[in-house]
Amino acid sequence: DAGVTQSPTHLIKTRGQQVTLRCSPKSGHDTVSWYQQALGQGPQFIFQYYEEEERQRGNFPDRFSGHQFPNYSSELNVNALLLGDSALYLCASSLEGGPYEQYFGPGTRLTVT
Amino acid sequence: AQSVTQLDSHVSVSEGTPVLLRCNYSSSYSPSLFWYVQHPNKGLQLLLKYTSAATLVKGINGFEAEFKKSETSFHLTKPSAHMSDAAEYFCVVRGLNQFYFGTGTSLTVIP
Numbered sequence: 001d002a003g004v005t006q007s008p009t010h011l012i013k014t015r016g017q018q019v020t021l022r023c024s025p026k027s028g029h030d031t032v033s034w035y036q037q038a039l040g041q042g043p044q045f046i047f048q049y050y051e052e053e054e055r056q057r058g059n060f061p062d063r064f065s066g067h068q069f070p071n072y073s074s075e076l077n078v079n080a081l082l083l084g085d086s087a088l089y090l091c092a093s094s095l096e097g098g099p100y101e102q103y104f105g106p107g108t109r110l111t112v113t
Numbered sequence: 114a115q116s117v118t119q120l121d122s123h124v125s126v127s128e129g130t131p132v133l134l135r136c137n138y139s140s141s142y143s144p145s146l147f148w149y150v151q152h153p154n155k156g157l158q159l160l161l162k163y164t165s166a167a168t169l170v171k172g173i174n175g176f177e178a179e180f181k182k183s184e185t186s187f188h189l190t191k192p193s194a195h196m197s198d199a200a201e202y203f204c205v206v207r208g209l210n211q212f213y214f215g216t217g218t219s220l221t222v223i224p
Contacts, residue, residue, distance in 0.1 A: 042216050
């Protein structure tokens with residue numbers, strides 16, 4: 001049973017650039033959530049995708065956008081990167097209708113210089 | 114609104130002694146609560162969950178947690194710490210279509 005996978009593992013970008021992170025959910029899951037985890041902090045919710053639509057969004061600017069594909073995989077896009085965007089980006093998948101636990105991928109470590 | 118407060122940012126125990134990681138929650142309705150563990154440079158692993166069934170919840174690796182509504186608490190315990198338990202632990206409450214994480218408790222196990 002494949003778990004949640006994310007790519008790439010690490011990424012280094014320059015301020016002002018754009019980045020795309022990718023996530024494949026756990027087999028059988030149809031909902032994908034994205035979180036940002038800054039160093040030494042707990043994960044912060046960015047947004048959730050279900051049925052290819054963003055249905056819940058946390059307190060993140062519009063520079064953060066996403067997409068969900070028909071096979072339930074998802075992308076997180078960040079435009080106009082800032083130094084403060086440096087963090088571990090976590091993807092989590094779950095099944096609409098329950099059980100409600102989320103399964104997390106290993107994350108993508110983004111460094112903005 | 115939903116939130117969790119982890120009462121200790123760091124906990125240090127000796128190997129073989131009990132572990133107690135404290136978490137208080139706030140929820141406007143009957144909560145779903147979780148504990149996750151994060152080892153260095155790893156993703157988050159689900160330890161256990163409470164979803165309004167039994168108030169004493171058993172998880173993986175010998176961990177358990179007790180839901181106490183009167184105290185709005187969901188503390189994580191383990192009878193005997195192992196070196197491999199050293200990690201960051203997060204208490205989480207489920208909201209509408211999102212999880213709210215605590216700030217984490219770093220567990221150190223002294224040999």
